[in-house]
Amino acid sequence: MGLLSDMAAGSKQRLVAARAVVSDAELRERCAALPTLPRLRLSTAGFDLIAELKLRSPALGDLSAQTIDPVARLREYAEAGAAICSILTEPSRFDGDLSHLRQAATTLAPYGVPAMRKDFLVDPYQVLEARVNGAGGVLLIVRMVERDRLVAMLDAAAEQGLFVLLEAFDAHDLEVATELAAARRDRDEQVLMGLNCRDLQTLQIEFARFERLREQLPPAWPAVAESGVITPADAAQVARLGYRLALVGTTLMQRDDPAQAVRELLAAGRGAAR
Secondary structure: OOHHHHHHHHHHHHHHHHHHHOOHHHHHHHHHOOOOOOOOOOOOOOOEEEEEEOOEEOOOEEOHHHOOOHHHHHHHHHHHOOOEEEEEOOOOOOOOOHHHHHHHHHHHHHHOOOEEEEOOOOOHHHHHHHHHOOOOEEEEEHHHOOHHHHHHHHHHHHHHOOEEEEEEOOHHHHHHHHHHHHHOOOOOOOEEEEEEOEOOOOOOEOOOHHHHOHHHOOOOOOEEEEOOOOOHHHHHHHHHOOOOEEEEOHHHHOOOOHHHHHHHHHHHHHHHHO
């Protein structure tokens, strides 16, 4: 099985287990009792960072060596200027858990920085599950589910006031995303359009994908460069290409000075975006 099919199978198993504990109706009731979420705010400087907390990577293995205190790392991300913190909740390959999302949301609340649930979601239930566990946004992968299910997940996010990072890997994914953007142009929702340059078979980075497919990203949704942004020069390059944000995970997790790394990436990206 490929990575995404493997992750989808695990996600479906977790979905069944979650529904056995909390029904769809009860989950909706819990969501209804929550206060309205603030809208996602991006800086006026033209470039922002989604800083990721993940303890393990399928490509590089254990990333927890520099993260004795995840709360302290999240605070450093926020204080250095990250616009969003991405929190892995997938357990089998990333050592994630929903408790990490709850902890992140509590930690980041004083800074006004939202926590985004990053996982391999396959059902609207999991979008609501993210909401009750403190998320301000969710990652949805274009090719993860059939189109009708993806639309239902986008609808669930919009109804809850969650922003969405919609992730594509190739031209076909972007064609689907462009059709969705056109069909949803009159909706009041917050969608970021991500392009991931990682090859799902080899797990290697193909940085040139950012330039090759840039013009195929739907213009109505802010573009996000995912994977491959490692150095300030990389941040500057994607900013010059018109990416409004970059999602950076492994690079930050490997640094013992993550706040400085965030500042360096932001400075380079914003300098190039002007």
